[in-house]
Amino acid sequence: MDAEAADRLAIRELFDAYAHCADRRDAAGQKALFTVDTRFAVYMKGEKSEPTYVLQGREALTPVFADLNQYEATTHFNGQSTVALDGGRATGESYTIAHHLFTAAGSRKIMIASLRYLDTFAQIGARWYFAERKLIVDWTETRTLAS
Numbered sequence: 001m002d003a004e005a006a007d008r009l010a011i012r013e014l015f016d017a018y019a020h021c022a023d024r025r026d027a028a029g030q031k032a033l034f035t036v037d038t039r040f041a042v043y044m045k046g047e048k049s050e051p052t053y054v055l056q057g058r059e060a061l062t063p064v065f066a067d068l069n070q071y072e073a074t075t076h077f078n079g080q081s082t083v084a085l086d087g088g089r090a091t092g093e094s095y096t097i098a099h100h101l102f103t104a105a106g107s108r109k110i111m112i113a114s115l116r117y118l119d120t121f122a123q124i125g126a127r128w129y130f131a132e133r134k135l136i137v138d139w140t141e142t143r144t145l146a147s
Helices: 003-024 027-031 058-070
Strands: 034-043 053-056 073-086 089-104 107-124 127-144
Touching (some): 003 027, 003 107, 003 127, 034 058
Antiparallel strands (some): 073 089
């Protein structure tokens, strides 16, 4: 495998590892996918809005990933992604459909979110990491599940 193909595969595996750690509630594993000085921004009202919050540094990510514990289960399906390589740096956009199962007022509910990530990646040694991640919520739908 040539170097470019190996880098593209490593970045895709990074993207998939992020979703896997989220669904397994592995916050430590999820944080380890980021550079120490990472920047993480969330746009709950879409890309053209102001960020809902911005976190600086790997350790600042702990409460974000712990927030998934409010759900009984989550499943993140990763879709298409694009990556532009530039030596030991890269940028990309990727899509995810996330399912969040919870109980409210005695009813089981599911919240489905269409997410896009705008990423900057950094290669440190032989590994790729998220250097910056913008999580954009394009839309959500919440519905009650049949018994």
